[in-house]
Amino acid sequence: MKKARLNAFALLKLVRQQRPLVHHITNWVTIYDCAAIVKSFGASPVMAHAKEEVAQMAGIASSLVLNIGTLTPELVLSMKTAAQSAHKKGIPVVLDACGAGATTLRDQKVFALLKSGHIDILKGNASEVARIAGRRVRTRGVDAQTVDGDVAGLAAKLARSRKLTVVVTGRTDIVTDGKRRLFVKNGHPLMSKVVGTGCMAASVIGMFAAVEPDHVRAAASALACFGIAGECAARGSAGPGSFREKLFDCAYRLNEKTCLRAQKIEE
Amino acid sequence: MKKARLNAFALLKLVRQQRPLVHHITNWVTIYDCAAIVKSFGASPVMAHAKEEVAQMAGIASSLVLNIGTLTPELVLSMKTAAQSAHKKGIPVVLDACGAGATTLRDQKVFALLKSGHIDILKGNASEVARIAGRRVRTRGVDAQTVDGDVAGLAAKLARSRKLTVVVTGRTDIVTDGKRRLFVKNGHPLMSKVVGTGCMAASVIGMFAAVEPDHVRAAASALACFGIAGECAARGSAGPGSFREKLFDCAYRLNEKTCLRAQKIEE
Amino acid sequence: MKKARLNAFALLKLVRQQRPLVHHITNWVTIYDCAAIVKSFGASPVMAHAKEEVAQMAGIASSLVLNIGTLTPELVLSMKTAAQSAHKKGIPVVLDACGAGATTLRDQKVFALLKSGHIDILKGNASEVARIAGRRVRTRGVDAQTVDGDVAGLAAKLARSRKLTVVVTGRTDIVTDGKRRLFVKNGHPLMSKVVGTGCMAASVIGMFAAVEPDHVRAAASALACFGIAGECAARGSAGPGSFREKLFDCAYRLNEKTCLRAQKIEE
Numbered sequence: 001m002k003k004a005r006l007n008a009f010a011l012l013k014l015v016r017q018q019r020p021l022v023h024h025i026t027n028w029v030t031i032y033d034c035a036a037i038v039k040s041f042g043a044s045p046v047m048a049h050a051k052e053e054v055a056q057m058a059g060i061a062s063s064l065v066l067n068i069g070t071l072t073p074e075l076v077l078s079m080k081t082a083a084q085s086a087h088k089k090g091i092p093v094v095l096d097a098c099g100a101g102a103t104t105l106r107d108q109k110v111f112a113l114l115k116s117g118h119i120d121i122l123k124g125n126a127s128e129v130a131r132i133a134g135r136r137v138r139t140r141g142v143d144a145q146t147v148d149g150d151v152a153g154l155a156a157k158l159a160r161s162r163k164l165t166v167v168v169t170g171r172t173d174i175v176t177d178g179k180r181r182l183f184v185k186n187g188h189p190l191m192s193k194v195v196g197t198g199c200m201a202a203s204v205i206g207m208f209a210a211v212e213p214d215h216v217r218a219a220a221s222a223l224a225c226f227g228i229a230g231e232c233a234a235r236g237s238a239g240p241g242s243f244r245e246k247l248f249d250c251a252y253r254l255n256e257k258t259c260l261r262a263q264k265i266e267e
Numbered sequence: 268m269k270k271a272r273l274n275a276f277a278l279l280k281l282v283r284q285q286r287p288l289v290h291h292i293t294n295w296v297t298i299y300d301c302a303a304i305v306k307s308f309g310a311s312p313v314m315a316h317a318k319e320e321v322a323q324m325a326g327i328a329s330s331l332v333l334n335i336g337t338l339t340p341e342l343v344l345s346m347k348t349a350a351q352s353a354h355k356k357g358i359p360v361v362l363d364a365c366g367a368g369a370t371t372l373r374d375q376k377v378f379a380l381l382k383s384g385h386i387d388i389l390k391g392n393a394s395e396v397a398r399i400a401g402r403r404v405r406t407r408g409v410d411a412q413t414v415d416g417d418v419a420g421l422a423a424k425l426a427r428s429r430k431l432t433v434v435v436t437g438r439t440d441i442v443t444d445g446k447r448r449l450f451v452k453n454g455h456p457l458m459s460k461v462v463g464t465g466c467m468a469a470s471v472i473g474m475f476a477a478v479e480p481d482h483v484r485a486a487a488s489a490l491a492c493f494g495i496a497g498e499c500a501a502r503g504s505a506g507p508g509s510f511r512e513k514l515f516d517c518a519y520r521l522n523e524k525t526c527l528r529a530q531k532i533e534e
Numbered sequence: 535m536k537k538a539r540l541n542a543f544a545l546l547k548l549v550r551q552q553r554p555l556v557h558h559i560t561n562w563v564t565i566y567d568c569a570a571i572v573k574s575f576g577a578s579p580v581m582a583h584a585k586e587e588v589a590q591m592a593g594i595a596s597s598l599v600l601n602i603g604t605l606t607p608e609l610v611l612s613m614k615t616a617a618q619s620a621h622k623k624g625i626p627v628v629l630d631a632c633g634a635g636a637t638t639l640r641d642q643k644v645f646a647l648l649k650s651g652h653i654d655i656l657k658g659n660a661s662e663v664a665r666i667a668g669r670r671v672r673t674r675g676v677d678a679q680t681v682d683g684d685v686a687g688l689a690a691k692l693a694r695s696r697k698l699t700v701v702v703t704g705r706t707d708i709v710t711d712g713k714r715r716l717f718v719k720n721g722h723p724l725m726s727k728v729v730g731t732g733c734m735a736a737s738v739i740g741m742f743a744a745v746e747p748d749h750v751r752a753a754a755s756a757l758a759c760f761g762i763a764g765e766c767a768a769r770g771s772a773g774p775g776s777f778r779e780k781l782f783d784c785a786y787r788l789n790e791k792t793c794l795r796a797q798k799i800e801e
Contacts, residue, residue: 021408029565029581031296035462040507045462046366046408047296050339053372060369060407072584099580102594105587140594141555141580193786195569195579240574241782248508252460288675298563302729307774312729313633313675314563317606320639327636327674515775519727 001266004182008221008228009259011212016042020062020210022203023086025049025079027069027098030196033244034065037200040251041225043207049075054082062210063091065203066119068109069098076109083118092209092218096202097124101131102141114162121215122158123167123202126151133158152181165215167223169201175220182220185264186227188234190243200247201226220265228262229254268533271449275488275495276526278479283309287329287477289470290353292316292346294336294365297463300511301332304467307518308492310474316342321349329477330358332470333386335376336365343376350385359476359485363469364391368398369408381429388482389425390434390469393418400425419448432482434490436468442487449487452531453494455501457510467514468493487532495529496521535800538716542755542762543793545746550576554596554744556737557620559583559613561603561632564730567778568599571734574785575759577741583609588616596744597625599737600653602643603632610643617652626743626752630736631658635665636675648696655749656692657701657736660685667692686715699749701757703735709754716754719798720761722768724777734781735760754799762796763788 022038024031024047031047038045048057051074058064064086066079086093100110110132113119122132126147130137133154137147147154152174159166160178168174173184191197201223208222209215232250237243289305291298291314298314305312315324318341325331331353333346353360367377377399380386389399393414397404400421404414414421419441426433427445435441440451458464468490475489476482499517504510556572558565558581565581572579582591585608592598598620600613620627634644644666647653656666660681664671667688671681681688686708693700694712702708707718725731735757742756743749766784771777 023408027581028295028562029569032299032462032566035296036507039460039462044408044410046369047294047337048366048370049337050372052340053370056370056372057408070581070583073586099582102580103582103587103590105584105590141557141578141591143578193573195566195573237783238780239783239786240570241779241786244782245508245512245779246505248511249504249506252506252508290675295562299566299729302563303774306727306729311675311677313636314561314604315633315637316604317639319607320637323637323639324675512775512779513772515778516771516773519773519775 001183004265004267006217006221006265008224008263009256011208011218011221012225014211015207018211019044020207021046021060022063022065022206022210023048023058023061024065024203025054025075025082026065026067026199029069030199033196033200034203036248037251038203038207040248041204041207049078051078051081054078055085058082058085059089061091063206064093065206067096067098067199067202068106069199071109079113080116083116087118092120092215093118094121094123094202094206094209095119096199097122097128097132098199099141100124100128101137119164121165121167121205121209121219123205125169125198129155129166129168152176156181165219167205167219169198173223175216177216180216181267182216183266184220184223184227186224186231186262188230190234190237191230194240194243224263224265225254225259228259231262268450271532271534273484273488273532275491275530276523278475278485278488279492281478282474285478286311287474288313288327289330289332289474289477290315290324290328291332291470292321292342292349293332293334293466296336297466300463300467301470303515304518305470305474307515308471308474316345318345318348321345322352325349325352326356328358330473331360332473334363334365334466334469335373336466338373338376346380347383350383354385359387359482360385361388361390361469361473361476362386363466364389364395364399365466366408367391367395368404386431388432388434388472388476388486390472392436392465396422396425396433396435419443423448432486434472434486436465440490442483444483447483448534449483450533451487451490451494453491453498453529455497457501457504458497461507461510491530491532492521492526495526498529535717538799538801540751540755540799542758542797543790545742545752545755546759546788548745549741552745553578554741555580555594556597556599556741556744557582557592557595558599558737559588559609559616560599560601560733563603564733567730567734568737570782571785572737572741574782575738575741583612585612585615588612589619592616592619593623595625597740598627599740601630601632601733601736602640603733605640605643613647614650617650621652626654626749627652628655628657628736628740628743629653630733631656631662631666632733633675634658634662635671653698655699655701655739655743655753657739659703659732663689663700663702690715699753701739701753703732707757709750711750714750715801716750717800718754718757718761720758720765720796722764724768724771725764728774728777758797758799759788759793762793765796
């Protein structure tokens with residue numbers, strides 16, 4: 001693999017200039033964290049899930065982030081309505097397939113959302129993505145399980161068949177639209193010990209996709225910046241409590257010099 | 268403008284002595300923060316939104332705080348029921364018009380809640396309040412937009428027509444019942460970079476209104492104490508993560524000496 | 535009272551080895567905290583409340599934690615379904631009777647959940663437990679009120695009549711199945727100043743019960759470890775904000791040496 005020609009900070013700079021409104025329909029566990037990471041990086045989060053307003057809210061937003069972490073059928077209905085509105089307006093829609101594979105409901109709803117054709121970027125950990133790609137993986141709750149074989153190949157195939165960009169988070173994040181593949185090696189092991197980093201990653205991807213129409217470049221840049229903030233937060237952290245606090249500080253303070261030096265995106 | 272004759276700490280002392288129960292029907296993003304700031308200052312928060320219990324919960328509470336940040340029609344129904352119960356009991360009701368102007372649903376529900384006649388204190392940022400006052404402002408999500416003209420005058424007019432106290436948060440907070448106007452200049456720019464400070468301000472106002480029947484004095488004192496806690500938290504904060512943590516610590520430790528020296532309430 | 539022959543850390547070690555999946559149907563205020571404390575101690579939390587998936591999720595979990603802090607009738611229906619599934623599978627079910635005694639709805643729903651016969655461990659503060667035991671206590675919101683008389687005796691009687699283990703949290707925690715009584719004296723006064731410690735205690739109990747079939751031993755060990763993490767967090771905390779952050783760090787780093795030395799479980 002070789003270094004990708006990509007300047008993640010350049011996109012973060014755009015985010016800070018344009019302050020895009022990132023509309024979320026997300027889960028109740030990490031809803032604060034999703035809003036906080038978007039705001040810390042310099043954009044503007046809004047959370048709204050009532051079926052009566054989601055179409056209008058998506059209509060004034062610059063991107064839409066969906067997360068099925070604590071889904072109900074009603075919430076998924078709102079997601080569909082919002083995704084349709086976002087699609088019509090031409091803003092990117094990110095789906096975090098949080099817990100896909102754990103229950104039949106999650107599987108069904110992820111497939112229904114994908115079938116709508118309004119999802120631009122699908123994000124999951126290895127077991128979630130493998131499940132959606134048709135593998136017989138049983139996800140245990142919302143934490144990643146080991147998946148054998150060529151996960152990048154699996155993701156690329158899924159991207160082609162679904163005509164979207166697939167993001168697999170893990171020690172090395174994979175971003176692919178079926179043709180191109182980018183690998184992001186930023187981040188820190190402590191990130192997997194903290195509740196909410198997966199959900200936040202999807203929010204950051206949505207934020208970057210709001211300013212960069214190339215979803216592969218947007219997602220890889222987002223994961224690099226988020227991972228660098230994680231590396232920064234891990235320094236001097238005593239555990240998941242202090243890490244979470246520092247993560248928002250590091251996102252807020254992330255600057256060009258640090259970002260350029262630390263960025264690890266390969267192709 | 269001159270210094271107002273008001274001792275914000277005297278009311279905080281009452282809060283700590285009486286430990287009022289502050290009933291919230293609020294949003295799912297900052298619900299923890301609203302509870303935590305009330306508890307940190309020394310009162311007792313309770314969150315309850317089931318239509319089957321809100322009237323009874325408001326009936327044992329000392330004040331009621333409503334926030335439409337992640338509203339649904341069902342949640343607003345619970346707000347109306349609780350507000351009616353609170354009004355009947357004679358305890359103050361605060362409405363945080365979070366995101367008013369962003370969607371038709373939010374506008375309609377804010378007007379419906381105001382029309383009930385059970386709201387005592389209406390709180391919003393400049394664009395939210397301008398919208399409610401009838402200005403053609405389009406709020407972008409939940410973050411404040413610049414509003415031209417005499418915001419204090421607009422707020423005073425709204426207060427008179429709606430017969431309530433209006434609070435406009437911003438660099439200088441405005442509190443008015445239409446006749447009197449108080450201006451609170453406490454706070455720190457970092458507060459606008461952190462998710463939840465607006466919602467917490469409404470909770471603190473509700474907490475102070477529980478011990479002081481004069482809503483203008485209660486709201487101005489609340490904003491001064493909250494702002495002073497914010498100034499304290501900003502010292503040594505590296506960003507929004509550490510700021511949030513220190514905010515609760517500073518609220519918990521706020522003492523008479525600091526408060527008297529730092530208070531900036533003008534009339 | 536004398537020291538109980540119990541090694542709380544031995545169970546924590548099992549938790550860290552087995553990483554049990556702890557399924558929660560909990561409240562919207564402390565849902566992050568419940569997930570975070572379970573993950574910080576080394577297990578795997580999952581939050582899922584849709585009636586369409588709770589039975590299946592409980593079916594892949596190792597324990598189930600229910601909390602009525604922000605209940606609705608629909609949510610309680612999901613709790614019943616999940617508890618039935620958990621009971622059938624033979625995994626322990628913990629009920630946190632958060633706010634019992636505050637409203638009729640809470641009382642009714644707690645009694646309905648207990649009547650199902652699927653609750654293995656009932657947890658509350660003194661006023662909540664007294665209320666459930668039939669005393670005419672009126673709980674003020676979700677904070678503990680003083681209860682006169684022999685709380686341990688009351689809890690033991692309740693445990694016998696309901697055929698479950700009762701946990702009363704407070705300065706000294708009481709754990710009893712009606713025959714045995716254990717008293718846990720770990721913890722720190724700051725814990726009662728922070729939102730969410732009560733809810734987190736129930737989550738930790740659920741996590742320990744997932745690896746230890748004796749519910750009395752599991753609950754007492756859980757409360758000892760949680761209390762020791764609290765003692766650790768209190769050192770150097772400036773208030774509830776820094777305490778909360780350190781609590782997750784301390785749970786994450788809790789080791790055998792500290793735990794053995796600090797453990798205060800008596801019988």
